[in-house]
Amino acid sequence: MAVVIAASGAHAQTRTEEIERARREKEASVQPERVSSFENVMLQFKNRKIMERVTAGYNGLRAQIGSMATGSGFAAGPDFLREDLADGRIRISGSAAISTNLWQKYQAGIVLPRLGAGRFSLGFDAARRDYRSLEFYGMGIDSSRRNRSDYRLEDTSVDATAAFWVARHVRVGGSFGGLWTDIRRGNDSELPGTETLFDDSSAPGLFSQANFLRPGLFGQVDYRDDPAGPKSGGSYVAQYTLYDDRSLGQFGFHRWDVDVQQYIPFFNRSRRIALRARMTMTDAKAGQRVPFFLQPSVGGSDDLRGFRPYRFTGPNAVVYNAEYRWEIFSGLDGALFVDAGKVMSRAGHLAFSDMEVSPGFGFRFNARNRTFMRVDVGFSHEGTAVWLKFNDPFTPLLFGAATRQPQY
Amino acid sequence: MKRLAGILMITLACAADGLCQKFYEDDPLIREPIPLHVTNAASRKLSDYYDILSHTLATPGEKHTKGVLIPAQGVNTLGDPMEGAWWERRHYWRRMSAEELQRGPGNERPPATDGPWTVVSAKTEGITPGFVILDRYNRRYFIKFDPPSNPEMATGADQIASKIFYALGYHVPENYIAYFTPEMLKLGEDVTVEDRLGRKHKMTGRHLTEILSRVHRGDDGRYRVTASLALPGKTIGPYRYYGTRRDDPNDTVPHEHRRDLRAMHLACALVNHDDSRSINSTDVLEDGPSGKYIKHYQLDFGSTLGSASDKINSPRSGGEYLFDWKKAVVQLVTLGFAVQPWARAHYPDIKAVGRFESEKFDPDNWVPEYPNPAFLNRLPDDEFWMAKQIVNLRDEDISAIVETAEYSDPLAAEWITRCLIERRDKIGRSVFVKVLPLDRFKVNSGFLEWVDLPVLYGLGEPLEIRIRWAEFDNKREVSRGIAGATSAQLPTMKEGGYAVATLESPRRPRQTIRVYLRKRAGNEEVIGVERTW
Secondary structure, eight states: OHHHHHHHHHOOSSHHHHHHHHHHHHHTTOOOOOOOHHHHHHHHHHHTTHHHHHHHOBTTEEEEEOOSOTTSOSEEEEEEEEEEEGGGTEEEEEEEEEETTOOEEEEEEEEEEEETTTTEEEEEEEEEEEEEEEEEOOBSTTOOGGGOEEEEEEEEEEEEEEEEEEETTEEEEEEEEEEEEEEEEOOOTTSOBHHHHOOTTTSTTSSOOOEEEOOEEEEEEEOOSOTTSOSSEEEEEEEEEEEEESSSSSOOEEEEEEEEEEEEEETTTTEEEEEEEEEEEEEEOTTOOOOGGGSOEEOSTTSOTTSOTTOEEOSEEEEEEEEEEEEEETTEEEEEEEEEEEEESSTTOOSSTTOEEEEEEEEEEEETTEEEEEEEEEEETTEEEEEEESSOTTOOOOSSOGGGSSOO | OHHHHHHHHHHHHHHHHTOOOSOOTTOSOOBOOOOOOOOOOOOOOOOHHHHHHHHHHSOOSOOOBTTBOOOOBSBOTTSOBOBSSSBOOOTTTSOOOHHHHHHTTOSSOOOOSSSOEEEEEEESSSSSOEEEEEOTTOOEEEEEEOOTTSTTHHHHHHHHHHHHHHHTTBOOOOEEEEEEOGGGEEEOTTOEEEOTTSOEEEOOHHHHHHHHHTSOOOTTSOEEEEEEEOOSSEEOOOOOSSSOOTTOTTOOSOGGGBHHHHTHHHHHHHHTOTTOSGGGEEEEEEEETTEEEEEEEEOOOTTOTTBOSSSBOOTTTTTSOSOOHHHHHHHHHHTTOSOOGGGGOOOOOOTTOOSOOSSSOOTTTOOOSSOOHHHHTOOHHHHHHHHHHHHTSOHHHHHHHHHTTOOSSHHHHHHHHHHHHHHHHHHHHHHTTTSOOEEEEEEETTEEEEEEHHHHTTSSOOOOOEEEEEEEETTTTEEEEOTTOOSSBOOOOOTTOEEEEEEEETTEEEEEEEEEEEEETTEEEEEEEEEEO
């Protein structure tokens, strides 16, 4: 009965009363709005720009992961980058990285990116590398897997690069620098040293290394829609570099690099075909030879993905890659690919004959249209290779190539 | 058991005393009662990261369960939300002229261009650069730009979508298209600017130059912007699409059950407002008749009509969530060969138009960027309530609204207008088959009249409608059929009595409409409408 009385007394006579009663009941228990602890953490994460600060580091100093040659193991180290100096007219970078296999890489650079009303740029780079166990299988496409060996490369390079935007999508430039190289016994105890399987005739430069001056010219047509995560357009790079042996007079050579990429989107860019052809040719100067460690190689995470890194080495190399990429959801792309490549003793043998072929599949993890991580699985007659990388597989050739010569 | 007994006693008492009833004297309530004074509402921000994460992984809010649907709340007995803090009756209830549609929430306070614009805050980083200015009358505006790649796109979209939302009844700010030259800008005193790392710096001319270098500048040297007039009152952060504000005594209906929010799905679908999430709303503490109350606004329409504010929107926008387990698995398994409809859409090569089209548009399957609890709870009667408003935007209404975008390219206006018209019609056709599409019930000369909306708007053939009349006992909530009463003519009703007409169509046996009438002061009036499907 008490319940009935209470109900009668509280019952509304109008809709207005009913609504007002609900309001008054809530008014009696209003509390400050608040967000959960977890949401607050996420809010502060964004408001305090934690990710940006971690990425940018302290006054440009931050941690860097990766960025070393395949085979190094997990690499990390401090990285310094300031792009805001002199209102963005000066960009300074520097890094030091060491890997779990104790490989080391040091780099410093300064770039003036906006000279001449933004049409001209000038950059200086210096790099020091100690790659303790690079693999070498011998020369040629017929090199045997059983001849897997390792050597240690230490080199230092200094280069200056100037580039000029001829048109919106076209730039040309030149570079000039020096390269000091040293080859030693490899550090992988499970592999025989290259010097135990090869000699100076089968691995030129194995026992004596030269110092080089290297002037170069390059040009690029780049009309990719977004160079950091292209979905359409193309990039065509050609580069010539003269390696002038200044110390021994035995290893001077010419090198030509071509990197052609084309992206063909369809179904509203949710799918695309990505094509790349990369070719490197070398030509020793009269009476001289091309050091084996400066000859191009194929195999590894960025070209022939079903083969081990540096599986094939030769004076000339060509790699063709075709990828079908599709969006699984907005942060993940799937990829099916076929890689084909070879090394050859003579330039001009670019046909598809005698190619090593490696099909595979992969996943691209994207944020803001950039691939920040990928997993690729490549297959070949030599086995299956799984790659976890923090780059786009088609990262194009860098101008001047100071820190990517040889292209590891 | 004790509780059950209590409920039973209350029910019996209600029946005996007439305390329980379906309709009250003041039904249908057109306007919410005067809101209570809000004493202590504090500003708080919400995390958009959390919003995406929580809504994607486990959409919050109360949901329908199998076999138990939760009808929309916050509505009157006619099924309309009550006017007030969330929504107002506009174009559908009182046809707005072209001038009114173009005026929207106001057109008399654009930023003055015959004086300096004093910049009082800015952001140089982020997706969309912008700043806040005071004009010569000390009015505060939020300034937003077009991306360099797509002149007029974001600013045009903002005008059109905000005006459409206004016509559909929502509260929106006064947004103007304005033009300025860099010489008009003047830095305020002690203005700070936040860099990309969140560090505050004293703002200088360099910062302004940096902002202006990243946005579109017209051939005449002027910048075209959206100038959004600051809302009156104190902004206290966004609302959520679920739950209620704990500090607002007037906010008693869980947002996921508000008809105006559930049905907003279709309004967003119309203009492809896939960014319709909490952070694009705001609550404002405004002066009301009894003190302060919280009013709820929709904001930031720059990411509509295929625009993503700083670029054209992704083609998947509106077609798919950013992440959807099922669809991701389908794409994974089929290697992308299961081509989604949005992937086959065609877009015009018009810079001022983002990825906006109508051919592949499917209102039933349109989605925002991630699940929205209110949108997910929408029912056919929620959709009908919005669809009837949308189809009431006639071709000339849409043209008038598109004019406010001030597109310099007539093709842009033409494309947007055509797409909006076609999307409007698709919405009508889609929704009007889910419930009996009859509305505007009224009594005229002793007959019940209504409008068959598809017929009125050219979206369908007339339905054969059959009527059954019954007396309705409002206190006991039971009805008793009246033999032979099967026409639109009202049965005889006594003063203070109720009747209910059940409208059915043989072609749609599951769909009915119950129209309730009451006789008061000698006149019969429609006081309630219920739909089933």
